[in-house]
Amino acid sequence: MGDRRGVAVVRACHPEPTVAVTALVTVLAVASGRGPAACALIGAAVMCGQLSVGWCNDLVDAARDTAAARADKPLATGAAPREAVTAAAAVALAACVPLSLAAGRWAGAAHLTGVAAAWAYNLGVKRTAASWVPYALAFGLLPAFVTLGLPGRPWPPGWAMAAGALLGVGAHFTNVLPDIDADLAAGVRGLPQRLGRRRTRVLAPLPLLAACAVLVLGPPGPVGRTGWAALALTCALAAATTAAASAGARAGSRLPFLATLAMAVTAVGLLVLHGGSLAPA
Incomplete structure (x- = not known):
């Protein structure tokens, strides 16, 4: 027991x-x-x-x-x-x-x-x-937790904190998306619930797309094929998710949630890929 x-x-x-x-x-x-x-x-x-x-x-x-x-x-x-x-x-x-x-x-x-x-x-x-503010703040500060313990206590570059904050907002929308109706019935009225299921489906990919763009274009040096491929994939997923939501995908469909989750994974992968750029040379 x-x-x-x-x-x-x-x-x-x-x-x-x-x-x-x-x-x-x-x-x-x-x-x-x-x-x-x-x-x-x-x-x-x-x-x-x-x-x-x-x-x-x-x-x-x-x-x-x-x-x-x-x-x-x-x-x-x-x-x-x-x-x-x-x-x-x-x-x-x-x-x-x-x-x-x-x-x-x-x-x-x-x-x-x-x-x-x-x-x-x-x-x-x-x-x-x-409701999105704690996510933006908490995720945006994660790179700072890594770098502020380095010699000289450097802050991470702005692109890393911005990408973290956007990733947090995207995580909030993605996490809430499957339970919006139940949340509304229980009186939980965060930003996604106030927007409603359909508009949240349309908007959820946008902060993740922005995070990916920041992670591709923000770090120093050339973008490279990996960055462009990740950005293209994220754009395609965002377009497909937004189109499905605009067309009125059935309420029980998990495709928008799964596509948004795939965008989040892509953004996280880019953040890890550029982890070496967090600390000053």
Whole structure:
């Protein structure tokens, strides 16, 4: 029984995005030239921050998920005890603070600002028209967490922070897209919900397309075939998604969501590819 509860608690942390964001920032740290110990420290800090955010999200949404009979939510099904998830979120958040600051005072401040923004989203901002702001802030500061711990505490180039912010906004729209109707029924009225399913489908690819363009055209040096190919692919996916949405794709179709997700993966790949350009030469 204890093992099952432990697995359920882990499932409540949103493991997929937790692992994805942790891996992204760790790879960026490696690409920027950080040593193995620093990269491990950065990865641990991001992991703890993401764990705390995921558990916080499910705790805040527990009543709504229970009312909606969400079988995929361990708190809603009773598989994960609320007390255990609360304790796990508190421990993860407490561990995130010293781990972040150990990477450098300014680097830690940047990361903790992003974590605070994510908690603010969970605790109420997601119900407002400014629901996109925490995503933009948190993702935009991730490159700063990597570079501000380097000698001289350099800020990352503007293109990296802009691409991160755009990627965050795109992630927000992509994440919300499948659940817009359920969110509206529960009274959650963030920006995508206010726009509605059809307009969100049309607009969701745009910040990801912009992020890809910034990542292709922003870094120094020639673009190269990889950059142009990635930009062409993203443009094609954006055009297809927008056309499908404008034509009134059926409500249950996941094609716009999957296409937008593919754009996000492309943008993340470009960000990692240019990770070596984050630090000054």
